[in-house]
Amino acid sequence: MTNTEKLKDLVVDVFLIDPKEFRVDLKREQIETWDSLGVVSLAVGVQETFGQHFTQDEAIGITGIPDVIKVLEARGISFDA
Amino acid sequence: MTATGVVMLIERGPRENMADLERHWASARTFAYVQEKSAAAAPWLSGIQEQIPAPYRENHFCLLTSGSTGAPKLVIGRKHNSEELARVLHRVQDSEPVRETIVSLPLTYCYAFVNQWLWSRVMHRRLVLTSGFAKAEIFREALRRADNAMICLVGPQAALLRNMFGAERFPGVIRLHFAGGRFPQEQLPALREMFPNAAIFNNYGCAEALPRLTLRRAEDGDAASDIGSPLPGVHLKSGPAGELLFRSPYRSVAQLDSHGFRQIAPHEWIPNGDLVRYEGNGRWQLVGRAGEVFKRYGEKIALQQVISTVNRQWSGQIGYYREKDAAGEDGYVLLLSPQPSEENLRGLMRVFRSSHPRTHWPLRIESAAVLPLNSNGKVDSLAAQSMEHRSLLWRQRI
Numbered sequence: 001m002t003n004t005e006k007l008k009d010l011v012v013d014v015f016l017i018d019p020k021e022f023r024v025d026l027k028r029e030q031i032e033t034w035d036s037l038g039v040v041s042l043a044v045g046v047q048e049t050f051g052q053h054f055t056q057d058e059a060i061g062i063t064g065i066p067d068v069i070k071v072l073e074a075r076g077i078s079f080d081a
Numbered sequence: 082m083t084a085t086g087v088v089m090l091i092e093r094g095p096r097e098n099m100a101d102l103e104r105h106w107a108s109a110r111t112f113a114y115v116q117e118k119s120a121a122a123a124p125w126l127s128g129i130q131e132q133i134p135a136p137y138r139e140n141h142f143c144l145l146t147s148g149s150t151g152a153p154k155l156v157i158g159r160k161h162n163s164e165e166l167a168r169v170l171h172r173v174q175d176s177e178p179v180r181e182t183i184v185s186l187p188l189t190y191c192y193a194f195v196n197q198w199l200w201s202r203v204m205h206r207r208l209v210l211t212s213g214f215a216k217a218e219i220f221r222e223a224l225r226r227a228d229n230a231m232i233c234l235v236g237p238q239a240a241l242l243r244n245m246f247g248a249e250r251f252p253g254v255i256r257l258h259f260a261g262g263r264f265p266q267e268q269l270p271a272l273r274e275m276f277p278n279a280a281i282f283n284n285y286g287c288a289e290a291l292p293r294l295t296l297r298r299a300e301d302g303d304a305a306s307d308i309g310s311p312l313p314g315v316h317l318k319s320g321p322a323g324e325l326l327f328r329s330p331y332r333s334v335a336q337l338d339s340h341g342f343r344q345i346a347p348h349e350w351i352p353n354g355d356l357v358r359y360e361g362n363g364r365w366q367l368v369g370r371a372g373e374v375f376k377r378y379g380e381k382i383a384l385q386q387v388i389s390t391v392n393r394q395w396s397g398q399i400g401y402y403r404e405k406d407a408a409g410e411d412g413y414v415l416l417l418s419p420q421p422s423e424e425n426l427r428g429l430m431r432v433f434r435s436s437h438p439r440t441h442w443p444l445r446i447e448s449a450a451v452l453p454l455n456s457n458g459k460v461d462s463l464a465a466q467s468m469e470h471r472s473l474l475w476r477q478r479i
Contacts, residue, residue, distance in 0.1 A: 016433060033434055
């Protein structure tokens with residue numbers, strides 16, 4: 001399973017979106033279930049799935065999936081196909 | 082729509098419809114202020130023009146709540162009474178030094194509506210609108226710029242404050258109010274560090290009270306369950322089973338739900354689903370919730386209501402049992418039998434997403450080949466909880 005597929009599974013699970021809706025450029029405004037508890041769930045899920053812990057500033061600054069990928073790529077996790 | 086019809090105002094997010102909200106409050110015509118998703122979940126709302134009698138179509142307002150049974154219910158309040166409550170709150174909460182209020186909850190939530198929007202309007206204070214923790218950077222910036230500000234949160238948000246904003250201090254916040262769920266008593270030391278200049282209050286109430294019943298300054302008690310003393314004019318008593326009953330000059334005057342319209346008699350004692358104990362000296366303690374209605378992160382959940390939703394999508398057996406999450410918040414685990422297909426499970430997820438906020442979603446969805454039954458044919462939750470051979474289908478990560 002690629003890292004993009006892992007992230008897709010996580011986002012689908014956390015926000016209950018349909019797998020077909022997932023895109024790597026999804027912004028929080030496009031996910032109506034992106035709420036405060038969802039942000040916390042996403043952070044926990046990233047730790048479980050990728051072993052990476054968001055800092056407070058990172059968690060606050062996440063405005064969509066591209067930001068999640070950016071943070072993880074900065075930690076050496078690749079999202080190339 | 083008739084000239085005296087009830088106007089429906091749909092809230093789609095902070096800063097949306099604010100001019101409309103102001104206009105509707107100033108107008109004599111009654112209006113209903115509801116969130117888009119809530120309106121969709123209560124189809125009977127489309128008939129409110131016919132169901133609300135003429136005397137209530139002027140000088141009133143309506144907000145949607147889940148009520149003590151969990152079923153959607155429109156609570157109807159008198160504008161004048163709620164404005165009076167805002168003045169009372171201003172006095173008893175010592176709010177004169179407050180220059181602005183920072184909103185982090187939906188204004189359709191009657192706690193934010195009365196404590197913040199209406200208070201700011203009546204007392205001519207600034208209203209600062211944010212999306213709360215959903216857009217935490219904007220909320221944090223508002224807290225950083227706070228100018229003698231009041232904020233109103235639900236209890237579980239105290240933990241989010243620490244998770245999201247760490248050790249940052251917000252000296253411009255001078256009043257910090259909590260309602261909607263357990264008061265975060267254990268987190269008071271951290272809250273006092275984060276808000277060094279804030280007086281902290283436990284604001285207990287319910288939607289039917291529109292919304293306030295009691296007040297306690299944080300330092301006046303050492304238990305989260307201590308809700309303090311009734312506001313001036315409010316009377317509380319406990320019923321035969323320990324259930325809270327209240328009278329208040331500020332309460333809703335009528336209600337509308339799927340069963341129709343009901344006027345509340347002037348001296349009627351109103352139950353709100355909580356169990357209480359009188360502590361003497363005018364003070365009250367919360368003991369728990371009656372029945373299967375409980376609060377999770379400040380949101381009221383009626384399990385039967387959630388199960389009704391699941392029933393629409395799932396024709397197999399359904400069971401559930403109560404469990405707390407890692408943060409100690411009440412929740413529940415949904416049990417299905419037999420094991421649903423991937424397609425069934427996705428359908429169920431779609432229903433949860435479209436019909437319920439996240440707080441109503443189960444902590445986990447599990448399945449088993451067969452669920453144990455009581456002699457009355459209902460699923461035996463206790464036995465189901467300790468069953469082996471359960472499969473985990475989905476889980477929340479909080």
